[in-house]
Amino acid sequence: MLGSLASGRDLELSVMMVGDETMRRLNLEYLGRNEPTDVMAFPQAAPEEIGNYAPGAGQPELLGDIVICVPTARQQARERGEPLIRELELLAAHGLLHLFGYGDSTPDEKRVMYAMESKLLGRRTARTSDRRIIR
Numbered sequence: 001m002l003g004s005l006a007s008g009r010d011l012e013l014s015v016m017m018v019g020d021e022t023m024r025r026l027n028l029e030y031l032g033r034n035e036p037t038d039v040m041a042f043p044q045a046a047p048e049e050i051g052n053y054a055p056g057a058g059q060p061e062l063l064g065d066i067v068i069c070v071p072t073a074r075q076q077a078r079e080r081g082e083p084l085i086r087e088l089e090l091l092a093a094h095g096l097l098h099l100f101g102y103g104d105s106t107p108d109e110k111r112v113m114y115a116m117e118s119k120l121l122g123r124r125t126a127r128t129s130d131r132r133i134i135r
Helices: 020-031 070-080 084-099 107-121
Strands: 011-018 039-043 061-069 125-128 131-134
Touching (some): 020 039, 020 061, 020 070, 039 084, 061 070, 061 084, 084 107
Parallel strands (some): 011 061
Antiparallel strands (some): 039 061, 125 131
């Protein structure tokens, strides 16, 4: 998944799987929303700086952190009758795209984000509003 975005660079990121309470606290602290969400991304650099960082010799560029809420992912997968692993893959792709500077605040940004998710995952992901349908 990362290879198609990395452009030959060595990159490092972390993925954390958390419960509802941890995600609720993060969502409240960083986005002002007092509820869990499915995925959050914390880039190491501003989007315009990605690729301009020169790590030490032999060291990867630090991309950032992706946090996935497993109970929320499980519920979303159950609602669609999909395996949990497919939802986790989709959320990881979504978080990764945020680390590379893709947004989803506007309808146009969402269209681009969703198309990139499909490309990264090698499968079609159709959406209705913020609900994903994976095919």
